[in-house]
Amino acid sequence: xxxxxxxxxxxxxxxxxxxxxxxxxxxxxxxxxxxxxxxxxxxxxxxxxxxxxxxxxxxxxxxxxxxxxxxxxxxxxxxxxxxxxxxxxxxxxxxxxxxxxxxxxxxxxxxxxxxxxxxxxxxxxxxxxxxxxxxxxxxxxxxxxxxxxxxxxxxxxxxxxxxxxxxxxxxxxxxxxxxxxxxxxxxxxxxxxxxxxxxxxxxxxxxxxxxxxxxxxxxxxxxxxxxxxxxxxxxxxxxxxxxxxxxxxxxxxxxxxxxxxxxxxxxxxxxxxxxxxxxxxxxxxxxxxxxxxxxxxxxxxxxxxxxxxxxxxxxxxxxxxxxxxxxxxxxxxxxxxxxxxxxxxxxxxxxxxxxxxxxxxxxxxxxxxxxxxxxxxxxxxxxxxxxxxxxxxxxxxxxxxxxxxxxxxxxxxxxxxxxxxxxxxxxxxxxxxxxxxxxxxxxxxxxxxxxxxxxxxxxxxxxxxxxxxxxxxxxxxxxxxxxxxxxxxxxxxxxxxxxxxxxxxxxxxxxxxxxxxxxxxxxxxxxxxxxxxxxxxxxxxxxxxxxxxxxxxxxxxxxxxxxxxxxxxxxxxxxxxxxxxxxxxxxxxxxxxxxxxxxxxxxxxxxxxxxxxxxxxxxxxxxxxxxxxxxxxxxxxxxxxxxxxxxxxxxxxxxxxxxxxxxxxxxxxxxxxxxxxxxxxxxxxxxxxxxxxxxxxxxxxxxxxxxxxxxxxxxxxxxxxxxxxxxxxxxxxxxxxxxxxxxxxxxxxxx
Numbered sequence: 001x002x003x004x005x006x007x008x009x010x011x012x013x014x015x016x017x018x019x020x021x022x023x024x025x026x027x028x029x030x031x032x033x034x035x036x037x038x039x040x041x042x043x044x045x046x047x048x049x050x051x052x053x054x055x056x057x058x059x060x061x062x063x064x065x066x067x068x069x070x071x072x073x074x075x076x077x078x079x080x081x082x083x084x085x086x087x088x089x090x091x092x093x094x095x096x097x098x099x100x101x102x103x104x105x106x107x108x109x110x111x112x113x114x115x116x117x118x119x120x121x122x123x124x125x126x127x128x129x130x131x132x133x134x135x136x137x138x139x140x141x142x143x144x145x146x147x148x149x150x151x152x153x154x155x156x157x158x159x160x161x162x163x164x165x166x167x168x169x170x171x172x173x174x175x176x177x178x179x180x181x182x183x184x185x186x187x188x189x190x191x192x193x194x195x196x197x198x199x200x201x202x203x204x205x206x207x208x209x210x211x212x213x214x215x216x217x218x219x220x221x222x223x224x225x226x227x228x229x230x231x232x233x234x235x236x237x238x239x240x241x242x243x244x245x246x247x248x249x250x251x252x253x254x255x256x257x258x259x260x261x262x263x264x265x266x267x268x269x270x271x272x273x274x275x276x277x278x279x280x281x282x283x284x285x286x287x288x289x290x291x292x293x294x295x296x297x298x299x300x301x302x303x304x305x306x307x308x309x310x311x312x313x314x315x316x317x318x319x320x321x322x323x324x325x326x327x328x329x330x331x332x333x334x335x336x337x338x339x340x341x342x343x344x345x346x347x348x349x350x351x352x353x354x355x356x357x358x359x360x361x362x363x364x365x366x367x368x369x370x371x372x373x374x375x376x377x378x379x380x381x382x383x384x385x386x387x388x389x390x391x392x393x394x395x396x397x398x399x400x401x402x403x404x405x406x407x408x409x410x411x412x413x414x415x416x417x418x419x420x421x422x423x424x425x426x427x428x429x430x431x432x433x434x435x436x437x438x439x440x441x442x443x444x445x446x447x448x449x450x451x452x453x454x455x456x457x458x459x460x461x462x463x464x465x466x467x468x469x470x471x472x473x474x475x476x477x478x479x480x481x482x483x484x485x486x487x488x489x490x491x492x493x494x495x496x497x498x499x500x501x502x503x504x505x506x507x508x509x510x511x512x513x514x515x516x517x518x519x520x521x522x523x524x525x526x527x528x529x530x531x532x533x534x535x536x537x538x539x540x541x542x543x544x545x546x547x548x549x550x551x552x553x554x555x556x557x558x559x560x561x562x563x564x565x566x567x568x569x570x571x572x573x574x575x576x577x578x579x580x581x582x583x584x585x586x587x588x589x590x591x592x593x594x595x596x597x598x599x600x601x602x603x604x605x606x607x608x609x610x611x612x613x614x615x616x617x618x619x620x621x622x623x624x625x626x627x628x629x630x631x632x633x634x635x636x637x638x639x640x641x642x643x644x645x646x647x648x649x650x651x652x653x654x655x656x657x658x659x660x661x662x663x664x665x666x667x668x669x670x671x672x673x674x675x676x677x678x679x680x681x682x683x684x685x686x687x688x689x690x691x692x693x694x695x696x697x698x699x700x701x702x703x704x705x706x707x708x709x710x711x712x713x714x715x716x717x718x719x720x721x722x723x724x725x726x727x728x729x730x731x732x733x734x735x736x737x738x739x740x741x742x743x744x745x746x747x748x749x750x751x
Contacts, residue, residue, distance in 0.1 A: 070382030074374060076337030076364060083379040084293035086110065087335045089304030090373025090385065091343035093189070093196045100200065102375050102384040106296055109378065110259050123201040128192075129258040130209045132160050133274040134266030134302040135188030137229055139180045142170045146180070153195050154187040155209070155264065163209035164254065168222040176223050177230035184229075184316070185736050188266045191300065197262065208254055212274050212282055216247035225325075232320050239325065241279045251282055260296045261286060263303025269317035269741075271306045273325040275333060283333060290335055293378065297335050301343050304373070306332045310340040310363045312745035313354055315688075319740035328748050336376050338364050345369045347684040352649075353692065353742065355402060356409045360749040400649030400685070404603070407653060407662055408646040412696035413750040416743070430717060431700055434671030437630040437713035440638035442677040442706045443599065444494075445531045448721050449709040454535065456630045456714060462593055464536040470592040471544045472620075473501055474608045475600025475636040476525030478564055483510050484517045494526040496598065501544045505557055513558050519565035525600045528634065545588060547616050548608045551581035569658050576613040589619040594630045597637025602648035603655040605640050606666070611659055621667050627713075631669055635677045638710075642666045642674035643699045647690055670712050672699055679703030691739055692746065 078085070086106045094100045107123065135141050135155050140148040148154045157170055174180055189195040192207040217225070224235035241248065255261065263271060275283040289295035297307055305311035312330040322328060332340065340358075342350050345367040354365040366374050372385035437456045441449050457464065476482045476496040481489030489495050498507065514520060529542055548560070559570035576582050589595065597605070609617030624631045633641045639648045646664050656662060666674065674697075676686050690701040702710055702720065712718035 070380060070384075072383040074339060074364070074366065074381045074383060076339035076374075076376060076381040078337040078376065078379060078381065081291050082335070082337060082376070085290050085335060085376055086293060086296040086378065087290065087307065087376040088296065088373055089299040089307045089336060089341050089375075091301060091304070091341075091345075091368045091370045093191060093300055094200065095195075096371045096385045099371065099373055099385040102373075102377075103298075106375060106377055107260070109293070110296060111294055124203060126202060126206055126260065127258040128197060128202065128207050128260045128262055129254055130163075130191050130196075130207055131261055131263040131271075131303065132188065132209055132211045133213050134264050134268065134271040134306075136211050136213060137184045137226075137267050137270050138187060139183040139185070140187040142173045142183070143180045144170070148187040151187065153189060153193060155190045157214075159190065160209045160211050160214060163207070164211075164215060164250075166211065166214040167217055168214070168219050172219065172222065173226055176226040182230040183226075184267055188264045189300070191262050191264060196300070197260075208258070210251065210254060212247075212251060212279050213270075215251060216241045216245055216279055228320055228324060229318065234324055239273075239278060241281065243281060248279075248281060251279075252285060255282075255285055255289065255295075258295065260298060262298040263300065263307060265301030265303060267317050267321070268302035268305045268311040268314055269321040269326060269330075271302055272311055272330065272332065273321065275306060276329065276331070277325060277327075287333055287335065297333075299341075304341045304343055307335045308332045308340040308366075308374075309334045309336065309338050310361065310365075312361075312749070313340070313342045313350060313357060313365065313742070315738050315742050316736040317741050318738050319744055322741055322744050328744050330745055330748075336374060336381060338362065339374055339381065340365050341374060342367050343370075349684045349687050351685060352400070352405060352689040353409075353746070356406055357746065357749055359402075359406065360409075401653065403653035404656060405649050405689075407656060408649075408664060408693070409746065410750050411662065411664055412646065412693055413743075413746045416696045416747050431671035431673035431710075431712065432717070434669070434673070434712040434718050435627070436624045436669050437627065438624065438633070438641060438669045438711070438718075439630070440633040440641055440670060440675050440704065440710040442635055442638070442679070442704045442708065444526055444528050444634055445632075446707045448707070450531070450535065452709055452711045452714070452721055453630070453632065456711070457594070459713070460593055460628075460630065465538050465541070467537055467541055467593045468591055469532060469537060469542045469594040469596065470588055471527060471529075471542065471596040471598060472609075472637070473525075473527075473544050473546045473598050474548055475598050475602070475605040477546060477548060478521050478560075478601045478604050479525045480517050480520040480522055481524060483507065483520065487517075489524045492524060492526070494524075494528075494530060496525045496527050496544075500527075501546060501549075503546065503549050505549050506554070509554065509558055510561055513561035514565035517565075521601050523599075525598055526634070527598065528596060528632070543588070545585055547576075547582075547585055547613050548604075550585065551576045551578045551613060553577065563654050563658060567654050574612060574659055582613050582615055585613075585616055586619045589616065589623055592623065592629050594632060595620060595624065596632045597634065597640065599635030599637065601655070602636040602639045602645050603660055605636050606645055606663070607655055607659040609640070610663065610665075611661075617667070621669065624669055638675050638677055638704065640666050641669040643668050643670070643672055644674040644693075644697055646693050646697065647674060647676040647686060647701055649686075670710060670718055673702055673710060673718060674699050675702045675704050675710055677704045679705045679708075688742070692742060695739060695743060696746075 086109060088103055088106055094103055132155055140146045140154060141156050143149055149156050157166060160166060177183060192198055220237045221239055224237050227233040228235060290297045299307035309332055310330055311332050340363045342354055342365055346369060350367060354367060358365040375384055439453050439456060445453055473496055481487045481495055482497050484490060490497050532542060533539060555572045556574055559572050562568050563570055623629045631641060639645050643666050644664050645666050676690055694701045709721045710718055711721055
């Protein structure tokens with residue numbers, strides 16, 4: 001992977017690192033969810049904490065302080081045979097004093113060359129093998145006319161050829177790719193220069209640049225590789241080195257004359273293919289020497305990913321490499337135990353998929369920004385460079401539940417096999433042929449969405465003062481601010497609470513069942529009554545109803561709050577038994593001109609209208625689809641109105657598991673669209689995940705920042721208003737962006 005491509009796509013500038021606890025290898029949904037729940041409970045930790053706190057966060061009880069002293073330790077679960085290993089895998093190279101200091105410590109533990117003065121020049125005599133296979137699919141590596149071919153910072157075929165030789169020429173590559181078409185973008189660094197190990201005391205002749213594929217591949221094999229990358233023509237030759245190939249001995253001689261092997265950045269699938277499939281004999285030599293403690297493995301970007309336990313989490317390599325050359329196998333050399341590197345991190349882009357993937361596979365995914373790296377020093381692993389551990393409750397503070405996300409991912413990939421690699425995709429959602437009058441917002445009606453709401457109401461044969469508005473308030477029922485008068489949200493002017501809606505549920509029962517409101521949802525659940533009054537709707541025309549509050553028995557209510565707070569499964573039937581109550585509410589829905597569904601707990605809202613009283617849910621869908629009522633969704637209500645609730649990461653899994661039976665389907669009032677409310681374009685929490693869900697579920701996922709809206713029924717189809725935005729990765733694949741690559745990895749993880 002090239003950090004240039006990462007910088008272009010992600011806008012990298014901040015230095016940050018996050019790591020994940022390893023989960024158990026799952027055999028089923030329950031095992032995965034339990035493991036992820038434990039991971040979520042441990043969460044993340046702050047960079048301001050002490051080393052002791054960091055160790056607790058990373059689960060290093062098995063690592064004594066005497067054997068592993070580092071400010072940011074990482075438990076990579078190293079096997080016994082790796083207790084002598086020296087490993088340094090990172091996003092970039094040695095661009096920070098901390099990283100350089102760590103590297104020199106590792107180098108100091110290598111066997112000393114016999115001709116080296118031990119004190120005067122500690123780096124003299126060291127030999128470095130620069131492994132360049134990750135970069136040989138880049139156009140800049142071969143094309144002399146390309147922008148960066150002659151950049152002194154860049155690696156190219158001339159430097160490799162003069163160092164160790166190549167079995168094919170750039171003219172061959174040009175012919176096989178019809179003029180270097182569809183090769184990878186950007187360039188790989190020349191790590192013998194200042195961007196790598198240059199200028200830190202190594203001898204001028206310390207470096208040997210080698211491509212195993214260039215050294216060992218026949219012309220037929222090389223042609224097959226480049227035609228696969230450029231034209232998607234599958235190889236008709238065996239893509240593996242024979243044990244009798246003279247290149248084996250040649251590479252072995254270079255390797256055993258080296259103290260350091262430095263795997264460059266570029267395409268991790270290419271490097272993984274070379275080391276794991278094409279020439280596994282040579283990979284075994286590398287692993288053997290690293291485990292003996294006689295060879296330091298360095299990996300930059302893609303080289304770091306392949307040196308770790310897994311190199312799945314990237315969207316740059318073309319999926320044809322993953323399927324054809326790797327057979328979907330993205331396991332790395334595992335030189336750092338169960339730790340896998342995801343380099344070039346910023347803005348939470350990989351937080352969700354990394355957390356879920358980590359637990360599904362049992363790997364620990366290390367998220368490292370430029371300047372940061374993971375090292376293993378003879379049994380002690382940790383982070384180095386300009387590092388900081390993030391918020392201890394990062395996923396929760398972003399309004400997400402890891403356990404719920406796990407279920408959504410498992411459903412997306414339960415039987416999913418990418419059958420297309422997304423060459424043609426619209427940049428904006430189409431939502432299909434939605435015709436119902438629907439307005440979906442994050443938090444309420446603001447300036448732009450007020451106008452959109454009025455435009456929908458104007459299509460009804462009624463004036464504003466004649467409208468009947470029914471607010472469906474169930475989503476707020478499990479909010480702390482709905483029940484607890486001591487909560488700061490309880491008395492907010494627009495906040496729904498049990499007094500305002502004249503709840504029939506006993507407050508004392510709620511307190512007892514939740515042991516003092518524990519486990520209830522934090523955050524506000526606002527009503528839009530005041531906005532309606534400003535627009536000219538009469539207060540007598542607005543009514544509030546809560547189906548569960550009004551129709552559930554006391555036993556069912558107690559069971560619900562006990563489930564939410566104490567995770568005890570209900571021992572009573574949880575469907576509505578008061579049919580007269582349900583029929584009365586159905587009548588109110590059938591008479592409504594505007595149906596409002598409020599903010600709050602998405603899964604509880606779905607349970608009420610799909611499982612507890614499905615007749616009410618069907619009445620809502622029928623009334624809106626008939627064109628006789630406008631539907632206004634606020635937050636959770638917007639999510640349920642969409643095609644799927646998969647992108648609602650706010651709530652825990654108990655209601656989803658026990659009451660909804662893992663049903664993530666929505667009402668489908670917005671056609672084929674689903675929304676993610678409170679979209680934070682700066683943090684990009686949902687960027688990768690929403691794009692993956694979009695493909696796997698075959699649904700358009702729309703990010704709705706506060707103040708924006710998705711409106712359907714005002715003309716043809718649906719459209720976005722305000723600052724609404726589709727997830728950044730949801731456009732068509734291009735260049736170094738191949739979502740199909742990540743789909744394949746997720747599909748394997750959840751198979």
